[in-house]
Amino acid sequence: MSDDLFKILNAAQQHLDAGSADLPPYSAHPLGESASAILHQVADRLQDNYPYAHPLYAGQMLKPPHPIARAAYTLAMSINPNNHALDGGRASSAMEIEAVAALAKMFHWPQHLGHLSSGGTFANLEALWVAGQLMPGTAIAASDQAHYTHSRISSVLGLPFVTVPSDDRGRMDLTALEPLLATQNIGTVVVTLGTTAIGSVDPLDQILLLQKKYDFRIHVDAAYGGYFTLASNLSPETRTAFDAIPYVDSIVIDPHKHGLQPYGCGSILFRDPAVGRFYKHDSPYTYFSSKDLHLGEISLECSRAGASAVALWATQQLLPYTPGGVFAQGLESSHAAALELHHRLTESTHFLTPSSPPQLDIVFWAVNAPTPETSSALAQSIFDEAAKNDLHLALAKLPVRFFPHNTWLDTPKNDSENKVTCLRSVLMKPEHLLWLDHLWQRLQAAAVHEVASIPQ
Template sequence: MSFDRESLALLDEALAVLADGFRHLPDVPQTLDVAQLREPLLAAARRLQDNAPYHHPLYVGHMQKPPHPVARLAYTLTLWLNPNNHAYDGGRASSIMEQEAIGEIARMIGWTDSQGHLCGGGTLANFEALWVAREQHPGKAIAASSQAHYTHERLSGVLGVPFRSIAADAHGRMDAAALEDALQDGTIGTVVVTLGTTATGAVDPLGRILALRARHTFRIHVDAAYGGYFTLADNLDADTRQAFDCVAQADSLAIDPHKHGLQPYGCGCVLFRDPAVRHHYRHDSPYTYLSSDDPHLGEISLECSRPGAAAVALWATQRLLPLVPGGAFAQDLAAGRMAALALYHALAGDARFAPLFPPPLDIVVWAVRADIASQASLRARALHAAAREHDLHLALVTLPRAMLETCAPVRTWDTDTLTCLRACVMKPEHREWMDEILARLDTAAALVR
């Protein structure tokens, strides 16, 4: 597969526009020896061949989606200046572009007057939200589903806050009844609601959890690092749609533009419904915040130096593909979910496989049928390896028996967990490539049998 190189001509044109803004400065002699760059750059290219083809539609393993060409170009363009979005003094234009891009994400979820910024990724976005939650409810625990991302328990430990794991139902969603039981003793100050778990794409019942908040006092943080953009999709099932329609009532939200937002890695986002949370960040830097009375991004962020290039890339992408229902960006999300549903139905019609449940978003998980559980896990691992030999790249996930019994993949359970196969069908091209994906899966499965 060839990589796009035609767009590099646009980069040359954009660099000329950028340089024109600084034409009043004295020339600096160019000492760059391009010939010297050739060997290390080509050596790096050869080293990078030792990768799975993350950019290709036959890669459905993990949540790796190539950046949009405009994001690649805008990010690279900005590197000639390398602005730092910690303060306006270090990145004036890119800081304003970040605020504009963040405002569009906030409006996507229904917030018109909120507080937020970009950060290194979902882990740091969740960390900031849980840090604010600790400050708002000191001494109280953080609760999340047993299927929530492991980072919440880890970050609770970093923050010195107790963590409570809440049982999940057979579809991997937080069990609202179990949460209600846990809330009775009044020790929980924050509930993390996951809209799109990274294991199975499960969507917690946010509406029911909001109803519990009306009877108990706690913050709701929505971890939508993976699934947040699906609020724009027009083909969600009723339960999933209901959850996304409630997001504006949460207290904070994490979303990763470097997942479905078509950005390079290092682009996460945290948002707070109440802008007053900025007082928790209050600090002074006598040499940094000089050029504006408005809050610099570093004054409302735990991170200090942050790449302005990430903000420019996101801004340019959203200028090309606005975050609006029915737009091209939303249509691509819907296409990914359609591909995931096509994969699910094909697996459901194949006696060799046992898919868990229809995908709420675009992750599909299935077991390989066998007489006993341990054998099913072995077959899944073997199929994973065989598929890779046929250039079909899947992932593996280990799930508890309680989530698998309804799809009955085995006759006898000799283990409490089962290793299953997992596909992230998140590229727009996956819809057109599904026949090829299924053909390669069938070939690999025949070899394993």
């Protein structure tokens, strides 16, 4: 934490403490002389990590929280509010309602029911639980590139689950979806706007057309990609999918990904507030401090960190969800960085790229080699070599059909078991665009070291 931020936080803490200055003084949990040594031990232990906050970390979906989110979370933790009931988090509950309203407004929902959650998994669980209440006995359908949490959650809820094949770009295949819908066994289709592996965007606009023909709910899992609705530089195809969000039944988005928040901050939104009736329950000891809505009355989770709401609210005040604003520009920078990296990879003799550019900010590529097996081995070698030069990437085992049909001549493209280990980069930091030359130089150096001697 920078000195300036520490000073700002210290002044804010004093202002917060002044609000209870009329109470009798007391001292709780004073730190002894050993505290400093213990915290230094903690710092030593925490050095055993990748440099997640640095632009040279371009691997998994790890984006550092904004300094104001860190400060607001820390400030709130001096109270440690619980946003289940107003008894435990009166101010933070009000801030959560306002923060969730800002998320809903971003998706053009003037009316909604929603709340924050501990993460996308639990938020998706609530969406599918409500879907099961409304469409009992019917199945949940999601693409084979959707997050594995949906099949797992369906099993937990006792709901049938159907996997829909994806096309060669990792999007839900509508020619495979429609026959499944025609059986009338599908109650909810999970549409992913930003898959975890490659950032692909399902064709939501076309799925909405199918909804007019068949009776099913649409749940959008935008845990990763949802904030890109603010970006102005998406492809027309991707833009059309995001513009269809206002017409779906429920949405999940994770502020702890692109929303610049600490972990433990997901959210679930329903377009129809009437689904709140499914949450109704009685508590003999919880809801007595106010007749106003307690967030625990519209949530399956009980105790939740009110500090998450405070941090999100503060970040939204500094960086509002305005098209063309600073927050939106950060998303546009990430997408621009992904497009530029894809272009450079396509021009390189060392690498193989999918035929279509990235839809969001996730890029994947294979190593130019005669077979998927050789390519996979080289990908691992380049991954290791790049890390030695402080460039941290990720690996993903993906279907060979994601690459052009002539990439590996002796490999059938229609075999779902045929996969290749790819290098993968999530360029989710706005700084990645400015640092792209540094990333590229290190990647090229690793490739030269590992594959320059391989016959092309």
